[in-house]
Amino acid sequence: GDLAGDVPEPFDLDTDGLAKVQYWMRLADYYHVAGVSHFEGAADLAHLLVTVDLDLARAQMREHLRERRAKALRTLSAFLLNHPGKQGGA
Numbered sequence: 001g002d003l004a005g006d007v008p009e010p011f012d013l014d015t016d017g018l019a020k021v022q023y024w025m026r027l028a029d030y031y032h033v034a035g036v037s038h039f040e041g042a043a044d045l046a047h048l049l050v051t052v053d054l055d056l057a058r059a060q061m062r063e064h065l066r067e068r069r070a071k072a073l074r075t076l077s078a079f080l081l082n083h084p085g086k087q088g089g090a
Helices: 017-025 042-051 054-082
Strands: none
Touching: none
């Protein structure tokens, strides 16, 4: 089906702005990637800069993204196997 009608356009926040922000923020990688630190203001950020374990965060991000890449490749492979036909360039 046509999904365009179900997807709110992200630019006009004067109309249903909160709903649009909530819709699009759930799709933002930096809210879902393991190892990403969130902060609320300058004081919280300053605290994180001296307390966060960057090696652990880096390892968590690397593993999370490795898993996402593997899943994407499995999904693409399955799609291509189930949709044989013209593949490649012109």
